[in-house]
Amino acid sequence: MTIAIGEYGRYTAIRDWDMGDMDRRDLWPSPAEELSGVGRWMYEIAVRDGEGLLAEGISHLFGKAECPSCASxxxxxxxxxxxxxxILR
Structure with a gap:
């Protein structure tokens, strides 16, 4: 499985060498008001600096995805x- 967040879209997919990304599933971004910790900090810095596209990508990174194989x-x-x-020893 691959997770794409970028200019080609925001999705999970099964990646095949010859056929490319198959069985794409859209990602669900985290609403800005639900972000916390590092995610909220990253999002707020991107918004502050006028980087709307980056902020949108961060909301997807801290959002949810569905596995194309098992639907979890x-x-x-x-x-x-x-x-x-x-690994802690």
Whole structure:
């Protein structure tokens, strides 16, 4: 599965080498008033600096996505954080 947030759209998809992105599912952005912590800080800085497109992308990054394979819904930033958390020993 791939997650795209950029000029080609905001979606999840199954990526195939020959066929490209298949079974696209739109991302659900987090409303600005529901952002907190780092997400809210990033969003507010982007808005303050007149970077509306970046702010919109941040709201998608901290929003929800649906897996094209199993239809489970998850928060993108939380899954990224969990997958990249250092191993504590």
């Amino acid at each position: 819904v998850f928060t993108i930033a939380d899954e990224y954080k969990a997958a990249n958390c250092p």
